[in-house]
Amino acid sequence: MKITNKLLDSHKEENAPATFSFEFFTPKTSQGLQNLYDRMDRMYDLNPLFIDITWNAGGRLSTLTTEMVQTTSTVLGLETCMHLTCTNMKTDLIDQALKSAYESGCQNILALRGDPPLDGSESTGDFKYAKDLIRYIRKHYGDHFCIGVAAYPEGHPEESDPVKTLNYLKEKQDAGADFIVTQMFYDTENFINWCDECRQIGITMPIIPGIMPISTYAAFVRRAGWSEIAIPKHFNEALEPIKDDDAKVREVGTKLVIDMCQQLLDSKRVNHLHFYTMNLEKSTLMILQGLNLVTKQQLHDMKQPWRKSLNPNRSKETVRPIFWKNRKFSYISRTANWDEFPNGRWGDSRSPAFASVESCESELIRHSPKKALELWGTPNSLKDLAELTIRYINGELSCLPWSDGQISSEIEPTKKQILDIVKHGILTINSQPSVNGLKSSDNVFGWGPKNGYVYQKQYLEFLIPSTVVSSLIERINEINKGTDSNILSFYATDKDGQLITNTQDSDIIAVTWGCFPGTEVIQPTIVERISFLAWKDELFSILDKWLSIFKHEKATQASDFLSSLCDSFTLVTVVDNDYVKSPNTRIFELFQDIDLLAWTA
Known part of the structure; x- marks a missing residue:
């Protein structure tokens, strides 16, 4: 199902609770992948509206991303959004990724330019900007995919003029984008003002704020530095004195992020939170619990007493x-x-359809x-x-x-x-x-x-x-x-x-x-x-x-x-x-x- 449709369905009622989603990145080892699948399986029970999976860093093709999308959609039954970057990506590789997503039942793409080449050279791919990728997807797949784009509430590191940055975002919408996921931030007041500026220039897409939990002080400072975002004074005052106590930093940092998220929701500018999990579980869970967004109710659409696959090839599976x-x-x-x-x-032993145990060798x-x-x-x-x-x-x-x-x-x-x-x-x-x-x-x-x-x-x-x-x-x-x-x-x-x-x-x-x-x-x-x-x-x-x-x-x-x-x-x-x-x-x-x-x- 498209993310925009899920957002509309979830917030039909005026006082509907906020929804949330999780981002995961591709692990480097096979054991890390299995551990991540197990974590995703557990986090399914938190009832995220969707998850997304990052493309490989630096614009290099990662078949693991498409494999993971296939697994999360088909096996785990998680609504999945696939990141797709176009820097250094040839058209045939883009086609392969889109085809794989389409066949797995994935209906959501986060279309990104991606990081430029590390040596400062020009991209050698067939697309220069995210808006070019969006137009290409629309041309070849029509409205099948719900397309998300990235946005930068505190400005883009490669563009000092905030007006131009907003206009570039508007161009993505005009090219066919459907929703926005923002870069991480901690300055709530700046984000709220930025949302208003988006609306003033005609950006009507749903805005989903990117939330980065705080696990350690070093990681907190490092990520803020990478993203070139401002750290509010009260964050520094609360965290700097306890920076050497990881447990205390996570406790205090979680409270700070909970307060930040509550301010965002109270502002009525957003009704959905997107968590950059860093493939971890506990910090995000603590924030959701603090916001009272985790319940024990059975919220998933359990049409059968087993996890429903979202792959269209299995849509008729009932036994x-x-x-x-x-x-x-x-x-x-x-x-x-x-x-x-x-x-x-399995349903009718007279059918010739049968797979031997060798077909699941890697899953034994x-x-x-x-x-x-x-x-x-x-x-x-x-x-x-x-x-x-x-x-x-x-x-x-x-x-x-x-x-x-x-x-x-x-x-x-x-x-x-x-x-x-x-x-x-x-x-x-x-x-x-x-x-x-x-x-x-x-x-x-x-x-x-x-x-x-x-x-x-x-x-x-x-x-x-x-x-x-x-x-x-x-x-x-x-x-x-x-x-x-x-x-x-x-x-x-x-x-x-x-x-x-x-x-x-x-x-x-x-x-x-x-x-x-x-x-x-x-x-x-x-x-x-x-x-x-x-x-x-x-x-x-x-x-x-x-x-x-x-x-x-x-x-x-x-x-x-x-x-x-x-x-x-x-x-x-x-x-x-x-x-x-x-x-x-x-x-x-x-x-x-x-x-x-x-x-x-």
């Missing part, structure tokens, strides 16, 4: 297998080339070997791996090899039972508690249109020794005995794909659904045979990838243990079809008297 609940990156990789949703492989473990060792160490036994899982469930670990993100509050209804079976050596991979008719506005389980009701079947996915599987199935059969249909449905397979199940080949089990006014029942997550086997391939490939790290590090004991796990354990998924029972502990009762840690001690 996903639940196994990838915590693996959105690899799921998107494996389904990237599908041309049919929801009737792809999204961390470098060094980072993986820092996170998870070298588990040498089932007990070690169980303790690692317990730490994750308790929120002490941010991820596991098979779970990209932190544990969610959805686990709370069954957390005690899950911890209990993990303490006895049952390695849980994924789970979901039962839900019977909660409001679709529920902060934890809610999704879909307003005034609806949502439902879930309880399910549990876990790894157990293959030697225990027959005993487990006997217990499942005992529970199912005498029922018209199975209360508990299950799938079990080892690494080689030897499948045992009490379901039919064509069975597709809806495990999440909702009922909403004026629409049919929506069933967005499922369990079925083909997708389970495909997920099995991925899970054991994750373990193999993890194993390769141990082998490379010559961690012999950990390597031997994980090899044994891959060879002798079975992946099992159990669904309890009785979603009405409350409290529902039926699945966990299957593990009574099973203590794998005692067996392996």
Whole structure:
């Protein structure tokens, strides 16, 4: 969606709260990129109106920028604005960047001239000014893109005449620009006066102020110097005496920026704030909390109980297998080339559309070997791996090899039972508690249109020794005995794909659904045979990838243990079809008297 449209929609009501957005820059390392994606994923929950991603410094082409835009739009579901500079950029490179943005569903471009060549020479690109780039985009893409431009409330370092600088900004609007994002500043009074000057000469575009949080004194002074902006006297008086205490500088600096932002909003010149995050999280979050702009309400348009992709190629996607609940990156990789949703492989096992696990090789473990060792160490036994899982469930670990993100509050209804079976050596991979008719506005389980009701079947996915599987199935059969249909449905397979199940080949089990006014029942997550086997391939490939790290590090004991796990354990998924029972502990009762840690001690 276009940023200008989002601004209009968000501020229809007179007293609507201010909105905000975040800027991120391209990291220099692959691990830095993964860390940034995780940070973006967390900051999604703050409900930014959009994010933007910078182009590479100095005008050099950065394919990473377009790759990141593709990921943030398609995987993370974040409305994204792509920076695009034209200094030293040939037309074919501009075309490639615009085409990539268009295909990823990105509708917003921040058109910039960019920094001039460092040696003082003239740009060798096909465009001299940002207005030339704007005209080019409009010529070839019409109104598809919402185009933003940069502005300088305290003047441009290359132009001493403020009148000319304002006129140049007006020329960008006349060329087809839609909105303004300003350079950082701290002088609120000057900014307000500058906004009025913009309006006086006919600049009607929304003005979005660029806000730079203060983290350390050195960075504060350095950035102000780079941008050639004035530091108000009261900023210096507050920060200079404590400049050697980083924690104090951040605390006081945050209060100063909060006051500055509040003055901007009170002036009624702006209703949106754009934060230069510097790829950090805490300082920006502190400012938003101080402005009371962060709430616990479910503000995102959750049409399904999974993150909506903004890529137009996935617009018809309405069904996903639940196994990838915590693996959105690899799921998107494996389904990237599908041309049919929801009737792809996962939704209908008769479709020939299918991607092998090799298609998500880079997503198997999204961390470098060094980072993986820092996170998870070298588990040498089932007990070690169980303790690692317990730490994750308790929120002490941010991820596991098979779970990209932190544990969610959805686990709370069954957390005690899950911890209990993990303490006895049952390695849980994924789970979901039962839900019977909660409001679709529920902060934890809610999704879909307003005034609806949502439902879930309880399910549990876990790894157990293959030697225990027959005993487990006997217990499942005992529970199912005498029922018209199975209360508990299950799938079990080892690494080689030897499948045992009490379901039919064509069975597709809806495990999440909702009922909403004026629409049919929506069933967005499922369990079925083909997708389970495909997920099995991925899970054991994750373990193999993890194993390769141990082998490379010559961690012999950990390597031997994980090899044994891959060879002798079975992946099992159990669904309890009785979603009405409350409290529902039926699945966990299957593990009574099973203590794998005692067996392996």
